[in-house]
Amino acid sequence: MPAAKTVYLVDGTRTPFLVQSPDKQCYSALDLAMVVARIVLVQQPFSAQNLDTIVLASSLCDNSVDLAQQLAQRLHCSGDVSTLVQTGESAGLKAFEYASQQIALNQKQLVLVGAMDAFQAHSFVMNKSLNSWVKRWKGAKGIGGKFKALVALHTQHFGFSEESLSEYPGFSNYQESAEKKAIKQGISKDQMTEYVQLSLRRLQYAQRNNLIASLSPLFYQDGRVINRDESIINTEHADASSAILTDDNMAKASEGAAMLLLASEEAVNQYKLPVLAKITSSTWGDCSQKNSTDTRINDAVEQLLAHNKLSLDQIDYWECNEASAVDILTIQQQCQEDPKISSLSNVNIDGGTLALGSPPSANVFRMVMQLAHILQRNDAKQGVVTSTSSNGLEYALLLEAAHE
């Protein structure tokens, strides 16, 4: 096997993350991807024809059509571009991993990788009983048969579907384990609320000072423009429920798209591409197997640090995906030996998922891009993106600043 090649993060952009709203005219998933892909490509000296691979991820969309293939067509890519769509849980992570492997191991030069989450594909989902009734109706023969089927229609068929799509995949699973964790670590609701406020403040600071990494506004047919992330935190009402995890201190699903351009060293040299960061290495872990309290941040990070012979304090900045405030507060407690992490001064410094909302698959791309920009901005060297998905899959990624 040839030695793995270095993967360069060249460019990227994302749309603002939007809150789902029924009365708005919306973009479809493919259109969202198109918007960001075009913005990324217009900045490049090469055309879409030079792309080798397009990888897309989408957690919320119907995957019956090959979105990546369609995107390739609409971008006028060359005929031999290879495409892949990842769907389901942690699709974003998988897509990113696949894309970087294409360059590291598979001799590809330019890879466009992105994710988009749009809700409106199914704002209404038929529940199971209605679904089976429809099948029966279709199968019924003759007027008598149809009449029988019609009689069998009952109000209970019109109940809401149990599996609502607007929630984070694997949501209820996660909620339980997170609550357990919170009780074990002794994290109170107030602490969490405080953290959410901190995250929100950081986000607003970043927005005011234009620190949010390359955001492309969304334009609508009716002339509306959305050029910043929609605020999802309702600061006014206080949740009085007894649960430790409330709506406020959990990440909310939102919609949006992000697109990154990865390149090999040859491509960077050939087109003289400006490099944002180097993607050094990545690891996977699984917290469901072990007792998670043994590790400092998570298993994947431990492995990543060991593999690259780094210690915690050599990492300048962290981007941690926070499905809830519990995650981040646990890390804070477990990393007491590192003053920067325990004070959260280098973790999610531009606000995190809690304040921004989280399109399930596009979020990881936002984190990668934001971290690359943070490294560049602060002249720092190394940063880690880490994410724990609700089914216990852990992922850690080491980014190195490009400047020598």
Added chain:
Amino acid sequence: MSDLEYFKLKKDANGIVWLTMHITENERHEINAAFLYEFLELIGGIKEKGVKGLVICSDKSDVFLTGVESETLDLLANDETSQKSMGFFSLGNQLCRHIERLECPTIAIIEGECSGAGVEIAMACDYRIIVDSYSTHLSYPQIADGYHIGFGGITRLVRQLGFNKTLSFLNATNPYHAGLCIETGLASAAIASYKAKWLAEQWINQPDSVEKPKRGKPLVAKILPLSSTIALTSLSGNIKAPSALALNVLETLIDTWTAQGVDADAQHEEVTTATSLISSQATRNKLYLKSLLKTQEQKYKQSHPINNGSSDSRSTSQRIHILGSGTMGKYIAKLCALHGLQVSIYDIRHAALATVLGESTTFFKAAFPRHPERVQQALDNITLDVHNVGVKHADIIIESIPEDKHAKLSLLLEIDKASKQTSCIITTTSSIPLDELSKDMVKPERLVGLNLFNPLFDSTAVELMISDCVTDAVVELAQSFTYSIARVPIPVKSVPGFLSTRLLMAYLIESLMIYQSGVSLSDIEHAAQELGMAYTPFELIDELGLEECLKVAEALADRLGHDVPHSLMQKVEQGLKGKQAGEGFYHYKNGHRYFSLVERVRRKWAWKSDIKAIQKRLLEKMINECRECLNIAVVDHADWVDLLIVSGVGFSEGRGGALKYLDYTSKSSE
């Protein structure tokens, strides 16, 4: 069969004759007299034999049959005795009559462009099968040029479609695609290309399987004699008002129908009207202007055999970046996207960019009715760029911010620094000389100017301003860009006001001067209208915006010593802005001009001045300005002056441009 030049004849086992047209002389299947002779002979042969059916189709998939070959057209238009044109038209007329009277069923399979003569021949057949593809469309563009083909097809159209639908078809701005043809009854069936022949066969073998389109005398035709003008004004609202030339054709036709009734006599009479129309001065002038454009385009295409603006190389070819999404910026973006070019558009104001998406969607929907996937494709070509990132790698950078010298100067400097060195920078200035704009640039040799005359005119001829220092490579790039958005560039030297703006201002300023001397607005407007100007002067000023107008007038006054009319200054000082703001020389409500009661009365009872004298003043001023421009060699030929005064000032097409007009009026007075 004997050697046929224009046809392939095949008779199959079932007795069906397949007549495939293949005209090798030109790409677009244009007809000439020899074609008609051969056709007529063939039809005569078919009449005698026991033929079960006749199918007419084309050997090309992108064209059925279009207009008359340009050489033949030249001959017909400049035929003093009108014997040749009479002969030509009656030949075609006879041919169509023979096709119509064939006893066997006749079918035309229309695939690709079908216009003019194509429509005439197709209408003579019993059935028309239209192939449902992007390239298939029917139109009659000759009407706008001031003539018709005269084979009796228009009368047949009226008999089949009725009066209103026919007029809509003849006047339509967009050609009719398959869906619309079926809807109006122009064609009997729309079908995929591979099935068309099979369907024709079936129709001939089983005549009962299809209903024969009826040809009757429409009811409207009986009321026609009332008034042709009423009929024309009743054209439904979605149709663009016909040009003066088209109106003339339609009026002539309606007069024929009024006199003869809509039947075979009128079909025959079309020969006479076509003969008189094609040799009229107005049509001749229009055709001359058209041929000028055509030769220019052909010259370019011959010298650039590969890069002739074909859409095949779209994604690899130029990348366009537009700065400023005003009316002009948006228009260029739409044109580029329509022709398959990748375009990004930047504006500092997000709100201005936001209008691009909605407007272009409406635009593309009108251009591709019933083809949502093409609308999608066109929209995909436009990138809204809020961070101005597209400027870095664009091949063509177009600056289209408002006409302000300092703003343009600083923006051009910025572009000069940010863009790659090989790119071509285009400015859309209408009055400021390029040398003044490029003086601080590092590479002034890559700045050219482009004037598309939008939003006033949507003409094919555009002004390409080239200063002396511009390199050939840049001119080449700019030219290929204008051709790829289907516009023909006319090279113009970089002098203040260039050519069209200078002529336009001469027209407007002179009108204002006449107004200042005490002549009423309505008289001047009336005089200009009579002259055949596309826009009356004050309408034009309101449309352009009073401030904008004054700016240009001042710019020209500084550099050329033109007058700045104080009436314009007064109006601007009063805060009147023009049509967009709702008030200029006229009042506007919802974008339409309206008159209050007092004004109406005043307009009616105002003192009438001598219209002839006003016209003479306007004409003289414009002609003098044209000659002046020609003297200092702004363009290298008088024809270009004529072309640009028609497309950029709205000078009457029928008069064929100011210099041409001078030429033939002085000849006739001698």
